[in-house]
Amino acid sequence: MTSDALPDFPFRRSTHDRLGERRTDEAFLAAAWSDPRTRVVAMRGVDLAATDDGSALIWSSPAAAPDGERMLLGLTDGVTRFVVMTPDPGSDPPREYDEIQVSPAVAQPPTPQYFSPLRRLAQRLTDDDASYAVHATALAQWHLRHPRCAVCGAQTEVIRSGEARHCPQCGSDHFPRTDPAVIMTVVDDEGRCLLGHNSARADGWYSTLAGFVEPGESPEQAVVREVREEVGVEIDRVTYLGSQPWPFPSSLMLGFEAHASSQHIVVDGKEITEARWFTSNELRAAVEAGEIGLPTTISIAGALITRWYGEELPANVLAM
Ligand SMILES: [Zn+2]
Incomplete structure (x- = not known):
């Protein structure tokens, strides 16, 4: 789903049904895992199993x-x-490459499995x-x-098929945190x-200003505070455009x-x-001269600048 207020970018393409109501349905989970059509992506740490060229995740059957x-x-x-989070960073890749489902967008079949961080993959994935x-x-x-309970410090265990963690010592449940930033x-x-x-x-790389929302603060207040703190400019109006x-x-x-x-x-x-x-002319001239570089369209920073600029941003000349 996207909003009309911002141009599209990879990190906001949410297409799957998250099946939130099924996470505690043990019969459904067991049946899904025994279904050979089910697909599984492996992770090693925070890296995803993906084809060498970074254009597709590697999905295997549960058996593989x-x-x-x-x-x-989800679905x-x-x-x-x-997703299967492998316990050991050195553990084996899926066993049966024959069963790996490769995106039609991939011209070459996958060579041996490669774990890659999302940042590297995001631009090219479907x-x-x-x-x-x-x-x-x-x-x-x-x-x-x-891994540990924030209340008592004990080791916690995964529950609800990954949606939460439970502390067996004090009984508290813990859900994933999300930190809002403007x-x-x-x-x-x-x-x-x-x-x-x-x-x-x-040197030379420019982008939007950004910062975390502080405790007890609204996002709008955080915008005003961050701009004042970082560049000393006063803000009298803020308009929400979208998220990532x-x-x-x-x-x-x-x-x-x-x-x-x-x-x-x-x-x-x-x-x-x-x-x-x-001005938009000054920005284009500075980028084309290699005087400054701008964020790519992988992220909301690029999308926000593109929206203001009114068309596709000029290509960066400045070396990374
Ligand atoms: Zn606890």
Whole structure:
């Protein structure tokens, strides 16, 4: 599903039925696992089994799947799909390559299995594979980082086919956390867009401002605060445009356009070391000259800038 407010990008292509009501249905889960049509993707840590060229997930039958923690992902076109989190980073790949279902988009059959992070795969996966890959990665990130009970510290166990964890010592259940963050284009009365250079990026790379929502804060308040903190610009109006799951490890990016009521820039010098106002002509000239680089369309940052720019962004010349 997409919204009209933003151009399409891979991390928001959700196509599968998550079968939330089936996660505690043991009879359904057993029947699905014994159905040879069921498809399973393996994960090693937070990396997904994918073809060498990164254009498709490798889906095997349950019989060919490696051992590991089995979690229900959902259903597409009558086929139930699971992820198996392999317990050992060195464990074996699926045993029967004959049974591997390869996307029709893949010209070459898969060579030996390759585990790859979602960031590398996202741009090339089909909508269906991207939908499952984001879901599976978000689950893996949470389970790997939260093995213990946040109340009493005991080791917890997976329940509800991966939807939650249960503490056998104190009885509490724990559900995956999602951390809301805001990301925004800042636009002034002249229609210019403010972009910043984050100190964590290589020289010349500019993007939207962004930051986590703090406890007790609304996303709209976070937009105003983050822009003020990072570049010293005041915001008098914010418009929500769309969102993106960003499971690295557990963010939910909420995208806004923020209207600036002041223009003078004072960067914080820590997170943002440079920031500039751009007209669309200035942005194109700077990118084409290799003076600056912009985010790719893999993410909501690229989608937000593209929406303001009004057409496809100029291709980056600046080397990564
Ligand atoms: Zn506990």
